[in-house]
Amino acid sequence: MALASLKDSQKRYKHYFDKKAKQRDFRPGDKVLILLPTDGNKLLMHWQGPFNIEEKVRLNDYIINIRGKRRTYHANMLKKYFERETPTDPMTVGAVMTLDAAGTGIIDHDEEREEGQDDLLDLYSKKQQTETSKDVILGEELGNQQRRQLEELLRKFEGIFSDLPGNATGIEHSIELTTDEPVKSKPYGLPYRVRETLKADIEDMLKMGVIRPSTSPYASPTVIVKKPDGSNRICIDYV
Structure with missing residues (x-):
């Protein structure tokens, strides 16, 4: 009796679940999002992508190219990615x-x-600057003369040993525009x-x-x- 009742319940639950269930089918070349854990918390999932599907290997499994690596994912972890049409205006x-x-x-x-x-x-x-040339660690294997030469170089180019961003003036780049109108x-x-x-x-x-x-x-x-x-x-x- 208990077993028969359990089977009836399973059929009923499956019937209601299948009402909203949809078959996910992808083709090679389709772009998809993958539900993956975040880098900071493996228990927290979010959609990442888009990535390209390379081939379908089983009924619901797909091989996806992720940054040059081929990995297999179930369809339940995939969601089709639709690209927005790029406006020309x-x-x-x-x-x-x-x-x-x-x-x-x-x-x-x-x-x-x-x-x-x-x-x-x-x-x-x-x-604010928190690092200078004085924070450079010199190798212990250097001789006295080598150490003095290196310290002299550090003092000479002291301005580049900073943790603040700077700018380079030794190169320029011209950008050609399609129109002269600003x-x-x-x-x-x-x-x-x-x-x-x-x-x-x-x-x-x-x-x-x-x-x-x-x-x-x-x-x-x-x-x-x-x-x-x-x-x-x-x-x-x-x-």
Whole structure:
């Protein structure tokens, strides 16, 4: 009796589950998102991608190319990725960007960093120099004369041994444009609470010499990317 009742319950549960269930079927070349654990917390899952499907190996298993490595995933961990059509009108591009940023020039970056993201992007957040040429560790196997020569070199090029970002003046690059007519985009809206922090960040970058006031007829809007630690990364949207 108990076994028969259990089988009836299983059939009933399966019937209700199958009402909303959908068959996921992908083809080679399709782009998909994969439900994977974050780097910081293996118990926390989020969608990553898109990645390309290379082949279907079983009824619900697919081989996916992830940064040059072939891995097999079940269909339950996959979700098809639909690419947004790229608008050709510059005004439309600006509107899409504003919509993506929830109507403002701010993008929240709550997700963990992707593998290979360059930590040098965060250097500018330092506002005071904490490292100098005196922090360079010299090899113990160096002789007295070699040590003196190296110390002299360190003093001569002392300016490059800093943990603050600088700029290089030994090279220039020209960008050829498709038209001589200047492109001037309107700035994105920013909440009042963010304007003061943006102003302070700009002043800090001016003091460090990594930016300078511009008199160019071209103008592109500023986008603030909120980093996981709560600080801002200031970007320019060259639409």
